[in-house]
Amino acid sequence: MGYLLGVVAFAAALVLSVMLHEAGHLLTAKRFGMKATQFFVGFGPTLWSTRRGETEYGVKAILLGGFVRIVGYTALERVEEADRPRAFYRQPAGRRAVVIGSGVAANFLVAFLLLTTLAMTIGVREEGAATTTVQKVSACVPEALGKRCDAASPPSPARRAGMRAGDRVVAFGGVPVADWTALRERIRAARPGQEVPVVVERDGRRFTVRVVLAEVGGEPFLGMTARVAGAGYDRLGPLEAAGFAVGGIGRTVVETVRALAALPAAVPELFSPERAETPGGRVGSVVGAGQASGEIFSADASWRDKTGAYLALTASINVFLGALNVLPLLPLDGGHLAVLGYERLRARAARARGRPDPGPVDLTRLLPVAYLVIVLLVGLSALLILADLVNPLGAP
Numbered sequence: 001m002g003y004l005l006g007v008v009a010f011a012a013a014l015v016l017s018v019m020l021h022e023a024g025h026l027l028t029a030k031r032f033g034m035k036a037t038q039f040f041v042g043f044g045p046t047l048w049s050t051r052r053g054e055t056e057y058g059v060k061a062i063l064l065g066g067f068v069r070i071v072g073y074t075a076l077e078r079v080e081e082a083d084r085p086r087a088f089y090r091q092p093a094g095r096r097a098v099v100i101g102s103g104v105a106a107n108f109l110v111a112f113l114l115l116t117t118l119a120m121t122i123g124v125r126e127e128g129a130a131t132t133t134v135q136k137v138s139a140c141v142p143e144a145l146g147k148r149c150d151a152a153s154p155p156s157p158a159r160r161a162g163m164r165a166g167d168r169v170v171a172f173g174g175v176p177v178a179d180w181t182a183l184r185e186r187i188r189a190a191r192p193g194q195e196v197p198v199v200v201e202r203d204g205r206r207f208t209v210r211v212v213l214a215e216v217g218g219e220p221f222l223g224m225t226a227r228v229a230g231a232g233y234d235r236l237g238p239l240e241a242a243g244f245a246v247g248g249i250g251r252t253v254v255e256t257v258r259a260l261a262a263l264p265a266a267v268p269e270l271f272s273p274e275r276a277e278t279p280g281g282r283v284g285s286v287v288g289a290g291q292a293s294g295e296i297f298s299a300d301a302s303w304r305d306k307t308g309a310y311l312a313l314t315a316s317i318n319v320f321l322g323a324l325n326v327l328p329l330l331p332l333d334g335g336h337l338a339v340l341g342y343e344r345l346r347a348r349a350a351r352a353r354g355r356p357d358p359g360p361v362d363l364t365r366l367l368p369v370a371y372l373v374i375v376l377l378v379g380l381s382a383l384l385i386l387a388d389l390v391n392p393l394g395a396p
Contacts, residue, residue, distance in 0.1 A: 006297030006310075010290045011063070013314040015041055017107065017321055018066040024106030025068045025099055026055075032095045035086040038069035064286065070099070075360040089360060093344050100336045107322035108249060114315040115245035116238075122308040123233030124244060130180035130226040132169040134158070138223035141214040144273035146393060154214070156223025161209040163200060163224060170206060171199035180226045187213070190220050217277065233304065248312075252319040259283045260324075263380075270387040285381060288388035289317065330370035339366070 019041050029036050035054060040046075042060035049058025072079045072087025079087045088096060118124075140153035169177060172186040173196045190196055192215035197208050213220040236244060259279040266280025275281040284292075296309045328338035339361050347357045 002298035003294035006294035007290045009297065009310060010293035010313070013293075013310075013317060014286060014289075015063050017110065017314070017318050018063075020106045020110055020318075021103040021321060021325075022066045022068045024102035024104075025070070028099045028102040029068070029070050029088070032091060032099065033086055034088055034091060034099070035071040035083055036068055037071060038067070040068075041066040043067075074363050076363050093340060096340055097337060100333050100340065103333055104322045104325050107318040107325075111249055111252075111315040111318040111322070112242075112245045114311050114318070115248045116241045118308055118311045118315075119236040119241035119244045120238065121235070122304055122311065123235040125308065126230070126232045126234055128228040128231030131229050132177055132180060132183050133227040134163060134165050134167045134169070134224045135227040136165055136225040137163055138225070141221060141223065142216060144276065145217055146276050147273070148392075157211045157213050157221065158223040161198070161211045163198075163209065163211075164202070166202065168201040169198060169224075170201050172196065173198075183226075187220050187222050192220050217274065233308075248315070249319055252316055253323050255279070256320055256323045267383070270383065271391050275387070275391055276393055282393060283384065284393055285384035285388050287385045288393055289313070291388060291392055329373045330366055331374065335370070335373075339363070 022039060022041070026036055026039050037055060039055055039057045040049075040060055041058075042063045043065055044061040047059045047061055049056050051057075070088045071077070071083050072089045075089045077087075077089075084090065088099070137158045138156040139159060140149035141156055142149060142153060169183055171177060172183055173190060175186055177183040177186060190213055192213050195210050195212050198211050199206055199208050211222065213222060215221060259282060262278060262280030263283050264280070266275075266278050266283070269275050269278060269281045293310065293313060296306055296313065299306065325333040328334045330336065330339070343359075343361055350356065350358055
């Protein structure tokens, strides 16, 4: 039930994020007197709609986007004579830029408010220090780190050796280990398949177990999660929380750009066990994000951990939507802003030469590029959905 609740919560967050993005376009367009005839969440057949004034509001069957229909959004659209003064393409460039960019601004504002609220109420997570005490013993040797066990997965070395949660590793391979860093270094120095003596303390009594290390991703694998000491949350004041939010958004944008830039090269790895080892391979679809949300809600963690992780995930969704739409590619918002900017530069250059304004860009020449972008986005989305179904990444 926890996993299903997480998936539903993610779907709700995604739909709300899309609604707020489109609401940014709608509210600014109406504020400037433009005519907006439709505001819909989703695509495909209409499930429900209602009309308020001149605008129809509704929900469509495929909840993977949304749109606002503003009269005369491009010069290609046929506009009734009575609506021409309110057509989008006839408005001043500054107003058009505000309407185009307001959807992205809405997403970044939502992310800022979510992260600020998280920092002030839940608090900022203090990671603490990992110890040599076992928090959890892995059930199996996975095909890759982050993957789940299946019926064919062998037991992990720690489980086979009888280690339990609460055990404290005192020595590994005859070398005392005082903290997790030392233990991790000793594990990495060992060879997969090698039998290693491990001194364990349980209920005040020390004894030795024999562990045969496995190999996962080319590294020795023991199969234990370290208990963290000193972890907790630090609630921030308003100014500190705002700084935390701005920093978090900046880091997410940088990571998003790096991941998207690395994605083409990572496509061959999407269906391999090494998928999660590169930034591009860690790019997921709405299915993957839903899976991550489900794992957050079903995890053996406190409500505070779950709420904080969910708010952070929702904020990252909004940052991703904003960053994606900024790309200067039609039909994305960034593409429309790029066209508008080119029109203004061309008009300024013509004016400097004493020539008349050449007017709007001939969008018919850009339609093939826009169609190509749509095909690539749809194709890439389908590929990522398939990868998340057959080779899931798991929760971050």
